[in-house]
Amino acid sequence: MEWEPVVGLEVHAELRTRSKMFCGCAVVDSTVAEPNTSTCPVCLGMPGSLPVINERAVDLALLVALALGCRVEPVSVFARKNYFYPDLPKGYQISQYELPLAVEGSLRIEAGGETRPIRVRRVHLEEDTGKLSHEEKPARSLVDLNRAGVPLLEIVSEPDMHSVEEVKAYATALRRLLCYLDVNSGDMEKGVIRFEANISLRPKGTSELGTRVEVKNLNSFRALTRSMEYELDRQAAVLEKGGSIRQETLGWDENAGRTYSQRSKEEAHDYRYFPEPDLPPLEASAERIARIRAALPELPEAVRERLVSKLGLNRYDAEVILAEKETVDYFDEVIRTSGAPARAAATWLGGDLFGLLKMRSIPLMGEGGKPALPAREFGLLVKMIADGKINGPTGKMLLAEMLDTGKSADALVAERGLQQIGDADTLRAAVRAVIAENPGQVDQYRNGKTTVIQWLLGQVMKTTGGRANPQTVRRLLEEELSDPAKG
Amino acid sequence: MDPLELTLCESAEALRAGTLSSAALVEAYRNRAEQLNPKIHAYLNIAGEDVIRAARDADESWSAFRRGGDAPGPLTGIPVAVKDVLCVKGYPCTCGSRILENFKPPYTATAVERLQSAGALILGKTNTDEFAMGSSTENSAFGMTHNPWDAERVPGGSSGGSAASIAARMAPIALGTDTGGSIRQPAAYCGVVGLKPSYGRVSRYGLIAFGSSLDCVGVLARTVEDAAFLMEIMAGYDPMDSTSMPEKTPAYRKTLSGEPDLRGIRIGIPKEYFSAGIQPDVDRLVREAIGVLGSLGAETKEISLPNTEFALPVYYIVAPAEASANLARYDGVRFGLRREGQTLRELYDGTRGAGFGPEVKRRIMLGTYALSAGYYDAYYGQAQKVRTLIKADFENAFRSVDIIASPVTPSTAFRAGEKVDNPLAMYMEDLLTLPASLAGVPGISLPCGRDSQGLPVGLQLSGPFLGEETLLRVSWSFQKVTRWHKEAPSP
Numbered sequence: 001m002e003w004e005p006v007v008g009l010e011v012h013a014e015l016r017t018r019s020k021m022f023c024g025c026a027v028v029d030s031t032v033a034e035p036n037t038s039t040c041p042v043c044l045g046m047p048g049s050l051p052v053i054n055e056r057a058v059d060l061a062l063l064v065a066l067a068l069g070c071r072v073e074p075v076s077v078f079a080r081k082n083y084f085y086p087d088l089p090k091g092y093q094i095s096q097y098e099l100p101l102a103v104e105g106s107l108r109i110e111a112g113g114e115t116r117p118i119r120v121r122r123v124h125l126e127e128d129t130g131k132l133s134h135e136e137k138p139a140r141s142l143v144d145l146n147r148a149g150v151p152l153l154e155i156v157s158e159p160d161m162h163s164v165e166e167v168k169a170y171a172t173a174l175r176r177l178l179c180y181l182d183v184n185s186g187d188m189e190k191g192v193i194r195f196e197a198n199i200s201l202r203p204k205g206t207s208e209l210g211t212r213v214e215v216k217n218l219n220s221f222r223a224l225t226r227s228m229e230y231e232l233d234r235q236a237a238v239l240e241k242g243g244s245i246r247q248e249t250l251g252w253d254e255n256a257g258r259t260y261s262q263r264s265k266e267e268a269h270d271y272r273y274f275p276e277p278d279l280p281p282l283e284a285s286a287e288r289i290a291r292i293r294a295a296l297p298e299l300p301e302a303v304r305e306r307l308v309s310k311l312g313l314n315r316y317d318a319e320v321i322l323a324e325k326e327t328v329d330y331f332d333e334v335i336r337t338s339g340a341p342a343r344a345a346a347t348w349l350g351g352d353l354f355g356l357l358k359m360r361s362i363p364l365m366g367e368g369g370k371p372a373l374p375a376r377e378f379g380l381l382v383k384m385i386a387d388g389k390i391n392g393p394t395g396k397m398l399l400a401e402m403l404d405t406g407k408s409a410d411a412l413v414a415e416r417g418l419q420q421i422g423d424a425d426t427l428r429a430a431v432r433a434v435i436a437e438n439p440g441q442v443d444q445y446r447n448g449k450t451t452v453i454q455w456l457l458g459q460v461m462k463t464t465g466g467r468a469n470p471q472t473v474r475r476l477l478e479e480e481l482s483d484p485a486k487g
Numbered sequence: 488m489d490p491l492e493l494t495l496c497e498s499a500e501a502l503r504a505g506t507l508s509s510a511a512l513v514e515a516y517r518n519r520a521e522q523l524n525p526k527i528h529a530y531l532n533i534a535g536e537d538v539i540r541a542a543r544d545a546d547e548s549w550s551a552f553r554r555g556g557d558a559p560g561p562l563t564g565i566p567v568a569v570k571d572v573l574c575v576k577g578y579p580c581t582c583g584s585r586i587l588e589n590f591k592p593p594y595t596a597t598a599v600e601r602l603q604s605a606g607a608l609i610l611g612k613t614n615t616d617e618f619a620m621g622s623s624t625e626n627s628a629f630g631m632t633h634n635p636w637d638a639e640r641v642p643g644g645s646s647g648g649s650a651a652s653i654a655a656r657m658a659p660i661a662l663g664t665d666t667g668g669s670i671r672q673p674a675a676y677c678g679v680v681g682l683k684p685s686y687g688r689v690s691r692y693g694l695i696a697f698g699s700s701l702d703c704v705g706v707l708a709r710t711v712e713d714a715a716f717l718m719e720i721m722a723g724y725d726p727m728d729s730t731s732m733p734e735k736t737p738a739y740r741k742t743l744s745g746e747p748d749l750r751g752i753r754i755g756i757p758k759e760y761f762s763a764g765i766q767p768d769v770d771r772l773v774r775e776a777i778g779v780l781g782s783l784g785a786e787t788k789e790i791s792l793p794n795t796e797f798a799l800p801v802y803y804i805v806a807p808a809e810a811s812a813n814l815a816r817y818d819g820v821r822f823g824l825r826r827e828g829q830t831l832r833e834l835y836d837g838t839r840g841a842g843f844g845p846e847v848k849r850r851i852m853l854g855t856y857a858l859s860a861g862y863y864d865a866y867y868g869q870a871q872k873v874r875t876l877i878k879a880d881f882e883n884a885f886r887s888v889d890i891i892a893s894p895v896t897p898s899t900a901f902r903a904g905e906k907v908d909n910p911l912a913m914y915m916e917d918l919l920t921l922p923a924s925l926a927g928v929p930g931i932s933l934p935c936g937r938d939s940q941g942l943p944v945g946l947q948l949s950g951p952f953l954g955e956e957t958l959l960r961v962s963w964s965f966q967k968v969t970r971w972h973k974e975a976p977s978p
Contacts, residue, residue, distance in 0.1 A: 041594055045816045047587065047695040048574045048596060050728050080812050082858070084835060091815020143820065272858035274867055277699035277809055279729050 002204040003236050008159035010196040013184045015060045020149035021127040022051030035144035043149035045089030050278050057151035060183040062292045065123045070105030072284050078276040086143050087130040095126035097273040109169040118170050119158040128152045179325045195224050201235045211245040227252040311342040320350035326365045338379020344386045381409035390420045421467050431476045434459045490515040491656045495713035502564050509542035509564025516566050520657040528632045529652040531571050533611040541608050563606025568658035570649050571612040574693040583615040583627035586817045586824045586842025596693020597725045598704045605720045613648030617844045619697045621645050622916035626846045636976040640900040643673030649707045650677040661707045666698045668920025670705045674932035675895035675945025682706045682714045685953045686927035687732040690725030696813040698806035701924050711963040715739035737956050747964035750784035755888030759795040766898040772936035773894045776946040792880040797873045798921040804857045804870035811854030881926040885951040895932045895945035923949045934971035
């Protein structure tokens with residue numbers, strides 16, 4: 001039988017605020033900070049301490065909700081989710097349950113050559129837990145509560161995805177949206193975005209839902225797609241044999257490449273949610289929503305439209321730039337500060353610059369948002385190429401040198417005398433010399449093997465120190481070779 | 488002058504005038520506390536010698552003021568007893584529980600901090616039922632408090648230590664907390680004034696939570712004026728407590744002067760509070776007290792609070808439900824008692840099993856059950872709905888009356904051990920104080936006589952939400968023309 005996957009995704013994204021969700025402690029990078037240094041009585045769950053809502057986190061959450069086209073609830077309610085675990089200091093997590101911040105949004109994804117919306121069921125605010133690390137010798141578990149209380153946004157989709165490709169597209173698009181909104185760094189390695197997938201199968205063509213499993217703690221796109229591929233195969237095999245799927249919570253073993261059972265339905269936690277009595281209901285006034293809506297930045301769809309329709313970029317280059325918000329910002333900066341033509345800038349950015357950065361394993365944007373190559377310098381290089389002042393191969397060489405030395409294109413060109421030779425008279429002399437010195441190749445050309453012109457062009461480039469304008473040289477070669485009088 | 492005979496307001500006046508030294512005042516109370524504590528056990532912890540040094544510093548401040556310097560805070564040099572559920576930096580805070588026996592909070596509760604900022608000195612931490620769960624102080628893991636009027640009897644609870652400390656002159660004033668009657672009931676049993684303010688009037692930050700939507704910090708005092716004095720300083724919005732009220736705190740004491748005159752005040756007498764089960768002496772004395780209010784010009788009339796009978800079941804769902812979550816943090820991981828185990832589960836079970844007493848365990852189980860999947864709607868959900876009705880009862884009543892008057896408890900202080908094995912009988916103790924707690928309105932217990940055995944009887948007055956001003960004015964008027972609050976048990 002042919003099976004159709006049915007998948008819904010819960011995405012947990014940390015919100016980029018200065019302080020934690022319910023106290024004044026700084027949000028620190030818990031992968032590097034000294035453990036338990038950014039803590040206070042509130043986030044340690046000390047007796048007598050009380051939470052206070054971080055309004056900035058609410059603003060960021062509203063921004064995401066509005067960008068997803070959600071309906072923001074005028075009143076939402078925080079609730080306690082009760083369970084015992086050492087990374088949860090109060091013995092409950094403050095989350096939202098019955099009345100979330102926002103509901104009924106959607107996110108457009110592109111998969112399988114088509115664009116379609118994935119419905120978002122709800123968006124709600126909660127606090128992150130701490131982190132446990134387990135040691136073998138001595139056998140012990142250590143708790144770091146720097147992350148406890150960091151604002152977390154949970155975005156829950158409807159079970160609208162039907163392939164691994166769609167799930168990946170949704171996760172990627174959502175991550176990109178969060179980055180565009182500047183509410184999350186998008187740095188998956190730091191665990192700032194985490195996934196849980198609800199996965200089931202049904203016979204293709206039917207509409208009822210099969211028994212689903214929940215796969216928890218997926219911290220990378222790779223884990224998300226691999227675990228899903230594994231689960232789909234596993235479930236199909238069970239169903240093919242006439243078996244049934246057990247409703248359960250699964251973990252993902254990255255090393256073994258398989259899911260494993262954590263809890264069956266019977267063992268499922270009863271979280272005993274109830275409204276958090278320490279916090280008043282959260283009111284989102286019309287004024288507040290209007291203010292947030294006005295602050296919405298240009299989102300990926302709008303950027304694509306601008307790049308393709310207004311700036312004339314081809315679809316491929318546009319997507320490469322769109323993928324990361326910082327690339328869009330860099331690209332805009334390049335155009336603005338250098339006057340380089342957009343299409344050339346896009347091609348050189350997405351192709352050569354990215355290629356060189358990848359080879360060197362350095363990011364476009366370094367610490368503190370400092371680019372690997374200043375946008376204006378890069379733009380000026382592109383402009384020199386576009387204006388015919390240097391040729392493409394020289395441009396490639398210069399780009400690498402600029403990256404490595406930090407010198408400007410201008411300085412490097414002047415230093416080495418690399419200006420392109422575009423003057424036809426100068427080049428004609430060089431072309432004639434090459435023709436004179438290579439009668440064998442000239443004969444081949446005249447006998448119909450026209451591809452040899454590429455070799456001759458190379459010779460001209462060599463004699464001009466690579467500075468000749470290749471287009472002009474080609475034109476001149478064709479002229480000279482086709483002139484029988486010269487034979 | 489015997490400093491122990493002065494009210495708080497009188498002491499403050501004398502310190503200001505220089506006719507009394509803080510050192511003498513604090514020393515007198517500290518000696519008294521040390522001397523009587525073996526018998527009464529009002530305190531879990533009495534301040535050391537350093538409080539005397541702090542008192543001398545206070546005396547310096549006052550004499551500097553009299554030489555023309557700046558006025559120090561109004562409570563400078565005044566000793567205050569604090570119920571051991573409020574965090575005070577430097578003091579252990581046990582909540583009367585083994586699980587917090589060695590817990591020293593790294594911060595001070597807002598209510599206490601405000602008193603300290605006004606110059607108050609902490610005289611000690613008073614005994615309480617474990618996590619404030621109880622009506623007799625017998626649930627303290629460190630031994631019960633005895634009623635100063637009759638050591639065989641309970642002082643009430645859970646603020647029994649604070650109430651006893653006032654009655655026995657072991658403190659001039661004490662902080663208590665009231666979740667379902669835990670200030671008013673012990674105040675009645677000990678013959679002192681007990682004020683539970685409106686929910687949110689005083690910050691809960693640093694109060695170790697029992698039932699978060701009900702917990703109130705309040706005062707046990709000798710007189711209404713004393714309670715008003717402390718409230719003025721302690722009440723008010725606190726950014727650290729999102730449920731605290733933004734409204735400005737009135738200058739309560741300003742209205743407590745002149746002639747006691749209650750003309751224009753309408754007093755409602757809820758018929759449901761005078762049903763069978765009220766001890767005849769209590770019924771009689773409370774009706775006489777209401778008569779006194781009438782003689783001062785108040786208009787009295789019978790009213791109905793029809794949902795009163797549901798207050799007990801509602802409370803014993805809501806408070807334990809909240810408690811079950813509030814007490815989850817005592818897991819042995821970060822602070823308090825820890826019983827090691829081979830597994831995480833053993834750590835939890837061992838720690839909580841050894842650390843909590845039977846009443847706390849009972850309420851955690853009650854609350855956990857009420858919140859469980861499949862039972863939530865029938866218990867917690869339903870209780871919240873009925874709580875809304877109880878609140879509406881009060882709102883309706885306060886449309887036609889200014890104050891509601893009733894007994895605080897159906898009877899006077901019972902004998903120690905009498906109800907420990909009967910939780911339901913113990914819960915019935917709170918019958919008449921629970922409704923105001925659920926409604927979030929302020930209530931006060933005033934001494935209004937003694938029963939045939941010589942035990943104090945309390946008059947309960949309740950006012951509308953944030954209506955402390957009128958409540959205190961009526962209470963003060965009552966005390967102006969009665970003498971019950973001046974009586975003290977013989978040591």
